[in-house]
Amino acid sequence: MPGTEASDNRPNAVFEELYDRIRSGALRAGSRLPSERQLADEFGVSRSQIQMAIVQLSSAGLIDQVPNCRPVVRDRNSLQRPRSTNRRNQVALWIHPNVEDLGASTILKSIRAALGSAGFSAIIGCPDSPDEESEESFLRTLARSTSVAGAIVWTNGGNIGEAYNDLISSNIPVVFVDREPTEEIRADVVSTDNRRAAITAVNHLVKLGHKNILAVLNNERVSSVNDRYQGYLQALSDADLQLRCGPFTLPSGVNSAASEAADQLVKQLIATQDRPSAIFAINDQIAMHLYDAVLENGYSVPKDFSIVGFDWFLRWVPSGGHITTVCQHFEEIGRIAVDRLLERIGRPEPFVPRHVLVDAPLVIKGSTGAYLA
Numbered sequence: 001m002p003g004t005e006a007s008d009n010r011p012n013a014v015f016e017e018l019y020d021r022i023r024s025g026a027l028r029a030g031s032r033l034p035s036e037r038q039l040a041d042e043f044g045v046s047r048s049q050i051q052m053a054i055v056q057l058s059s060a061g062l063i064d065q066v067p068n069c070r071p072v073v074r075d076r077n078s079l080q081r082p083r084s085t086n087r088r089n090q091v092a093l094w095i096h097p098n099v100e101d102l103g104a105s106t107i108l109k110s111i112r113a114a115l116g117s118a119g120f121s122a123i124i125g126c127p128d129s130p131d132e133e134s135e136e137s138f139l140r141t142l143a144r145s146t147s148v149a150g151a152i153v154w155t156n157g158g159n160i161g162e163a164y165n166d167l168i169s170s171n172i173p174v175v176f177v178d179r180e181p182t183e184e185i186r187a188d189v190v191s192t193d194n195r196r197a198a199i200t201a202v203n204h205l206v207k208l209g210h211k212n213i214l215a216v217l218n219n220e221r222v223s224s225v226n227d228r229y230q231g232y233l234q235a236l237s238d239a240d241l242q243l244r245c246g247p248f249t250l251p252s253g254v255n256s257a258a259s260e261a262a263d264q265l266v267k268q269l270i271a272t273q274d275r276p277s278a279i280f281a282i283n284d285q286i287a288m289h290l291y292d293a294v295l296e297n298g299y300s301v302p303k304d305f306s307i308v309g310f311d312w313f314l315r316w317v318p319s320g321g322h323i324t325t326v327c328q329h330f331e332e333i334g335r336i337a338v339d340r341l342l343e344r345i346g347r348p349e350p351f352v353p354r355h356v357l358v359d360a361p362l363v364i365k366g367s368t369g370a371y372l373a
Contacts, residue, residue, distance in 0.1 A: 013043075014039070014043050014045065014049065014050060014053035015053040015056040015057060017043070018033070018053065018057060018062075019057070019062060022057075022062050022063075022073055027073050028073060029073050029074060029075040030072065030073065030075070031072070031073050032069065032070040032071065032072055032073075033054070033063065033070050033071045033072075033073070034070075035070060036050045036051065036054075039053075046134065047126075049134075049137070051123075051124070051125045051126075051138070052125070052137055052138055052141040054071060054123070055092070055123050055125075055138075055141050055142065055145060055148070056141060056144075056145075057071070058071070058090065058123065058147060061074065062074060088146070088147055088148060088149035088345075089119065089120055089121065089147060089149065090120060090121050090122070090123050090145075090147045090148050090149060091111075091115050091120045091121075091122055091123070091148070091149060091150050091151065091152060091338075091341065092122075092123045092124075092125065092138075092142050092145075092148050092150075092151040092152075093108065093111060093122050093123065093124045093125070093151070093152050093153075094125045094126070094135060094138055094139075094151065094152075094153045094154065094155070095107075095108055095124065095125070095126045095154050096126065096135070096154045096155060096156045102311075102313050103178075103311060103313070103328065103330050104126075104154060106330035106331060106334070107154070107177060107178070107330045107331075107333055107334040107337075108124070108334070109331075109334070110330065110331040110332075110333070110334030110335050110338075111152055111334040111335075111337060111338055114334065114335050114338035114339070115338055118338070118342055120149065123148065125138045135155065135156055135158065135160060136158070136160040136163045139151075139160070139163040139164060139166075139167050140163060140166075142167055142172060143163075143166050143167045143170045143172065145172075148172055149172070149345045150172055150173045150174065150175070150341045150344065150345050151167065151172060151173075151174045151175075151341075152174075152175050152176075152177060152337050152338070152341060153174060153175070153176050153177070154176075154177050154178050154179070155176060155179065155181055157179060157181070157182050157220070157221065157222040157223075158182065159182060159183060160183075161181065161182070161183030161184065161185055164181065164183075164185045164187070165185060165186075168185070168186060168187065173187070173341060173344035173345060174187040175187060175188045175189070175190060175337045175340045175341045175344075176188070176189045176190070176191075177189075177190050177191065177333055177334070177337050178191050178192075178224055178333070179191060179222040179223045179224040180222075180223040180355070182222075182223075186351075186353050187353055188337075188340045188341075188344070188353055188354050188355070188356065189353070189354075189355045189356070190333050190336045190337045190340060190355075190356045190358070191223075191224060191333065191355070191356075191357065191358065192224070192326075192328045192329070192333070192357070192358050192360045193357035193358060193359055193360060194223075194224050194227035194228045194231065194360075195227040195228070195230055195231035195234070196231065196357075196359075196360075197228070197231065197310070197326045197359075197360040197361075197362075198227070198228040198229070198230075198231025198232050198234075198235070198280070198310070198326070199231045199232075199234055199235045199238075200326070200361075200362050201231075201235075201280060201308045201310070201324075201325075201326055201362055202231070202232050202235035202236065202280055202308075203235050203238075203239075204308065204324070204362055204364070204368065205278045205280070205306060205308060205368065206235065206239045206241070208278075208306065208368060208369065208370045208371055209370055209371030210277050210278035210306060210371045211241055211277075211371070212244050212245075212274065212275070212276040212277055212278070213232075213236065213241070213276060213277075213278045213279070213280060214245060214246045214247070214248065214269070214276035214278070214279050214280070215229060215232045215246050215247040215248075215279075215280050215282070216246070216247065216248050216249070216250055216265070216279055216280070216281050216282060216286055216290065217229060217247050217248070217249050217250075217282045218249065218250060218251065218252040218282050218283060218286060219249055219250075219251060219252075220252070225282055228282055228310060229247065229282070232280050244274060244276070245272070245274070245276065246276075248265055250262055250265060250286050250289070250290075252283060252285050252286060253285060254285060258285065258286075258289050259289050259292070259293070261289075262286070262289035262290050262292070262293040263293040263296065263297070265290070265293070266290060266293040266294055266297050266299075267297060269305075270297060270299065276305070277304075277305065277306065277371050277372075278305065278306040278307070278308070278368070278371075279305060279306070279307045279308070280308050281307060281308065281309045281310065282310060283309065283310050283311050284309040284310060284311040284312065284313040284314070284323060284325055285311075285313070286309070287307050287308070287309030287310075287323050287325065287367070288309070288323060290305075290307055291307055291322070291323065291367060294307075301366075301367050302366070302367055302368050302369030303369065303372060306324075306367065306368040306369055306371075307323065307324070307367045307368065308323075308324050308325065308326075308362075308367070308368060309323045309324070309325035309326070309367075310325060310326040310328075311325060311326065311327075311328050312325045312326065312327040312328065312363055313325075315327065315363075320363065320365065321365060322365050322366050322367060323365055323367045324362070324363065324364050324365045324366075324367045324368040325362075325363055325365070326360045326361070326362055326363070327360055327361050327362070327363050328358075328360050329358050329359070329360065332358050333358055336356055336358065340354070340356065
């Protein structure tokens, strides 16, 4: 596991070995490096450690990084002479939870397109597990880079403010996406207006006549989750409604553990005398698990339970999906993050950090309906 590895030393050991192979010709000019998974298996380290070593190889001018392809070994002759420019032309991207997450992959695609238009290439890192040690190691590697101009980060939210401040002190500006850092860091943030969007979602349920509305959260202790929950509470307060139960917490993810947890919660709610008629789910994964659990227990959506999600992960389904949900504009978040970063690159003068909030409208589908007494 990444949390048990000697994170400060292993990327350097991988870098040194790959450096020797390139200089000796064992890795030939024009050939591609083995995949991250192959290298991780060979060296007995995590993929995040391999990603850090690749950052070092790129900074040393030993490889060229090509979008959507494995890095290419540079011509050995070019390694003998100084690089033609000292311009920092790379932007590092740290994506949590991983690049296969639909929201993360959409933001990533938008960021890479905007960076390419501006003449920058992307270095991508992501954790093998939700730990803060791999994120901190990635940041420490960037601080030593001579080619990285800035960083865009979807953080895990750990207490690693010192690593971020060291990065910024190295004249490498940072922009956070999706959630705010947990510590005081002078950096811009670009995110959905989570609080306002949650208020809109809960108001929709209130207008349908629901008075007992349950919030179901995930186990992430990050600003985006907190803002959505605060929006839920604000909407209840504005409607003079009481918090009658909850909130409950379920694991996120598309797996059997999340499905079983949702099933147990629905069984608990069915057995409750003061049963909620509507559920505000903190994200679409949880909303879909709850939707399935309600049906599997012989109840109906929206007749017995109205359910609202957050994300609109089913937007690419021809019907747009069956869950009423908040639509996060992931592409817009990525584009604005690049705009903010490009404004900061090469401008070390003091600036006032900004938190840019992106509107997120409600998409009404079949999972919400009028309250039936």
